[in-house]
Amino acid sequence: MADPMAGKPAYGTQSDAFAAENDLHRRSVGKEERKFSLGTKHLGDDGGHTSADELLEAMGYKSELLRSRSTLQVAFMSFVLASIPYGLATTLYYPIVGGGPVDIIWGWLAVSLIILCVAASLGEITSVYPTSGGVYYQTFMLAAPSYRLIMSWICGWAFVVGNITITLAVNFGTTLFFVACINVFETEPEVGIFAAEPYQIYLIFFAVTLLCNAVAALGNRWLPWLDTFAIFWTFAGLICLVICVLAIAKNGRHDAAYVFGEFDPSNSGWPAGWSFCVGLLHAAYATSSTGMIISMCEEVRQPATQVPKAMVATIVLNTIAGLVFLIPLVFVMPDQATLAALVSAQPTPVIIKSAIGSSGGTIGLLIPLLVLALFCGIGCTTASSRCTWAFARDGAIPGSKWWKQVNEKLDVPLNAMMMIMVVELVLGLIYFGSSAAFNAFSGVGVICLTLSYACPIFVNMITGRTQVAEGNFHLGKLGWLCNTVSIAWSALALPLFCMPTAIPVVPEYMNYASVVFFAFFVVATAWYFVWGKKNYRGPPTQDLDVVIEARRASVINYQEKQ
16 A cells, blocks of 8 residues: 655644644654565564564554563453453343343344454454554544545544443443342342432442442553453453352242253344344343453563454454353243343343342352442443544644543553543443432443444455555455454444343433444544544554554564564
8 A cells, every 4th residue: 555645844744733732642754764574683582572563563653552462461352351250141021031042042142243254354463463552543544545534533433432331331221230249138039129210320430430449440450460360360250150140049949941952032022033133132242352352462472463363362352252051041031021121221230149049149149240340340431531642643633632642651542531431421420310220331332342343353354454464463265254244243232232121111211322332423523623633644554564564573483482
């Protein structure tokens, strides 16, 4: 790809006046300055770190964050972002209403296979363009000059909004799940010991959000170890839960025909096929974080190889962990209509208590899920701050000169993190007007992230997949299949997850995902016409050959250091 800005000053593709005023993080992109040897003699003594930084510089950015994560630590963080089984526990209500056991088990397996295609497609692209800008940067670089600006603008805003709202959904889901866990001590069904008025729900959500932001900001250097601990914590808790639920099963167990073949859409009011699809929000929410790990590329030692592998491996691990969690719960699940009628819309504590028969034993099995919920909130807060920071450094967010700052002492984009926290707390106020606010947060998060993932995959397809051929994670002919499945899923998911879980619809149970999505769309569109149309030129435009050569040098140097 020819560089249309070759020979110009360091601020390249952005408005020169704006770039100079805001000190955008650009380097000169002239070919003569960016040639890299395939050997290692020019890459420095620190091996992988230097070569990864050279690759980042070849893409037009300077390294500002510490590269502290290994391959396993990247995979662990990717696992924590999804936080199976917690992600499945908080949204189990959707497939129970949508169809029951078939929707729960086969819906999870089907969506997991689809998301595996999404992860492979994104991993292939990330192996060529590994930056914290993620899918936004990738869309710009893959697209033709005639439409790259508008495509990257849409993708970038969808990615940022998706990160923010999915983080909000995680923290709000933790709040609702916590309340449901407390109420396992109730003596009569649906007569909880904690009434949880809207203001109490919001205050708990406020505290959870503050805690996650405090840990993500102040404990950044220890987060890789926290993610590692989370893996062992998750599987220890999962093993205990599965054994206890199946062994005790106080009210008996269903047979395999029920677990793997029962389908009852009567609780949703939708036609059977559509009811099944609406129930897929459960699985889509739990896997929506797939591409969020890309935002951590600038804190990974060898992002061009480590991040793609972590993305795909995590989906496989999550699929297995999800089945191990869901199948035992379905074996001991109480009446489907009873669970669908729960005011809390949190059936997991009820299912576990029904099987264990003891409030104390139930809360003991739920504690691992609650702790994992906090790990998930911390991970999502970290990833969302990186993607917002990366988008801001290209001037695409109002007030970019503040949000693009990195706190050198904490080694985090603290301003961007605090801005996101304020947005989440403001959006959380929606709960005072609708008890279905969590449905809106999770729905718009899945919609926006799905749209942002689709952008680079779609552009990659219509340009013939030529740029990814040099990547270290090239899928070959299989890539066309993975890309096609990913785009087809995106086309279904965007309208699907705007739908209410059940009909007829009343205001307090309306799915306001479309309203929240529209509000962000208005902000993004207004900012484009106020500022973007005149000044926005996307991320630094680089010569593809230069980036590829730098990536090769990075990979070879890393291999030689092993």
